[in-house]
Amino acid sequence: MQRLLFLIFLAQLLVSCATRTPGTDKLVDSPVDIPAKAHILDVPFNAQEENHCGPSTLWMALKYKDKSIDLGELTKQTYTKDLEGTLKSDMLGAARRQVMLTIPVKDMEAMLREVSDQNPVMVFQNLGLEEMPKWHFSLLHGYDLGGPDVILHSGKTKDEKMDMRLFERSWILGDKWAYILLNPGEISKTASEKDHLEAAAALENLHYMSADYVSYEAILERWPKSLGAMIGLGNIYYANKNLKKSESMLEKATELHPSSPLAWHNRAIVEKDLKQSAEAKASAKKAMEFADPVLKQKFEESLSGILR
Amino acid sequence: MKIFVRLMLCFMISTTMVELPVMQAHAGMISTTEALHEMNRAQGEADIQEFLKRDDVQKQLMKVGLSQEEAQKRVASLSDAEVKKLSTDIQKATAGGDIGGILVTVLLVVLIIYLIKRI
Numbered sequence: 001m002q003r004l005l006f007l008i009f010l011a012q013l014l015v016s017c018a019t020r021t022p023g024t025d026k027l028v029d030s031p032v033d034i035p036a037k038a039h040i041l042d043v044p045f046n047a048q049e050e051n052h053c054g055p056s057t058l059w060m061a062l063k064y065k066d067k068s069i070d071l072g073e074l075t076k077q078t079y080t081k082d083l084e085g086t087l088k089s090d091m092l093g094a095a096r097r098q099v100m101l102t103i104p105v106k107d108m109e110a111m112l113r114e115v116s117d118q119n120p121v122m123v124f125q126n127l128g129l130e131e132m133p134k135w136h137f138s139l140l141h142g143y144d145l146g147g148p149d150v151i152l153h154s155g156k157t158k159d160e161k162m163d164m165r166l167f168e169r170s171w172i173l174g175d176k177w178a179y180i181l182l183n184p185g186e187i188s189k190t191a192s193e194k195d196h197l198e199a200a201a202a203l204e205n206l207h208y209m210s211a212d213y214v215s216y217e218a219i220l221e222r223w224p225k226s227l228g229a230m231i232g233l234g235n236i237y238y239a240n241k242n243l244k245k246s247e248s249m250l251e252k253a254t255e256l257h258p259s260s261p262l263a264w265h266n267r268a269i270v271e272k273d274l275k276q277s278a279e280a281k282a283s284a285k286k287a288m289e290f291a292d293p294v295l296k297q298k299f300e301e302s303l304s305g306i307l308r
Numbered sequence: 309m310k311i312f313v314r315l316m317l318c319f320m321i322s323t324t325m326v327e328l329p330v331m332q333a334h335a336g337m338i339s340t341t342e343a344l345h346e347m348n349r350a351q352g353e354a355d356i357q358e359f360l361k362r363d364d365v366q367k368q369l370m371k372v373g374l375s376q377e378e379a380q381k382r383v384a385s386l387s388d389a390e391v392k393k394l395s396t397d398i399q400k401a402t403a404g405g406d407i408g409g410i411l412v413t414v415l416l417v418v419l420i421i422y423l424i425k426r427i
Binding site for chain 1: 336337338339340341343344346347348350
């Protein structure tokens with residue numbers, strides 16, 4: 001057993017020491033179908049104050065999407081004085097407060113693809129050493145595979161050119177944090193159905209009704225069988241007290257995903273509220289049939305009035 | 309040696325911990341956030357179960373004296389964070405198609421399933 005542990009430990013170390021810039025290497029060695037270079041020229045620039053890279057980066061990204069917010073107000077929402085900086089989660093939270101979808105960008109290729117698609121990418125870098133980090137937010141909005149370089153609005157420098165490998169290393173050391181901001185209804189070409197759903201659901205939690213409606217509709221148009229989008233729309237209609245529409249959306253969900261306990265569950269609740277007790281009971285039974293033990297326990301409570 | 313093993317365990321466990329989403333529900337309906345969370349877990353579990361059916365993984369499991377049935381039961385009792393971490397690891401290893409990576413993951417799967425109840 002101890003030998004097994006030791007082997008795994010060694011293997012983990014080896015993996016973490018492997019090639020340092022896999023994304024750039026791959027892009028340079030085997031070109032993909034993106035333009036050789038791109039630069040989004042109309043990205044607003046703000047020269048940051050000391051330690052204020054977070055609010056400054058977010059301000060530029062928002063301004064590019066026509067969201068004008070006072071930098072002082074944005075600083076209040078993102079900057080934490082005692083930390084002398086900005087938490088990653090606060091960057092996303094503040095963007096949502098401006099009714100924007102926060103979509104993660106997973107690797108170098110996806111980042112360049114987003115830039116060539118006119119979406120600047122907020123990135124988090126470690127400009128120091130692994131052991132002595134110097135954290136930094138900046139806005140990636142251009143690249144040239146010929147260099148290869150990237151172009152950033154960073155700190156006090158507009159359109160800063162940075163070696164792509166150097167950038168990738170700093171980004172990996174910053175734990176690969178990269179996001180674009182989209183308006184509800186917009187779809188990223190690089191992100192998955194799940195990424196879009198998570199972003200839309202995070203907005204839904206803040207109760208921007210009409211924005212969520214548009215987000216889920218767009219997801220459903222791009223991924224017509226999206227169970228998450230149908231459940232989301234069912235919830236929005238329900239919260240809006242439009243029970244009929246909620247029901248028909250969940251009916252569609254159960255038709256396309258007949259073994260989804262979640263869709264059946266919510267359909268049962270809506271049918272109960274519509275006083276269709278026979279239908280509600282049938283749906284609740286279906287929900288129980290497909291639920292795993294954990295869900296079953298939860299459902300026993302929420303569906304008890306219907307099943308009885 | 310014992311301390312060394314413990315240290316290694318801590319190191320590996322700390323790399324498997326991830327955050328849990330906040331649940332929110334209105335009036336009996338399963339909220340979208342909660343639904344997505346459930347769907348992710350179901351998908352993650354399905355991916356791991358699929359992986360456990362591989363020949364090389366089965367051999368590893370047999371080597372440490374774990375039946376497939378018991379392994380599956382242990383997967384079912386993993387926490388959400390563990391399911392997420394494990395399925396992500398498997399996805400990465402199998403997508404890259406690199407043998408070393410798969411081996412590491414196989415060992416990790418075995419280790420986590422094997423030790424989960426003793427930590």
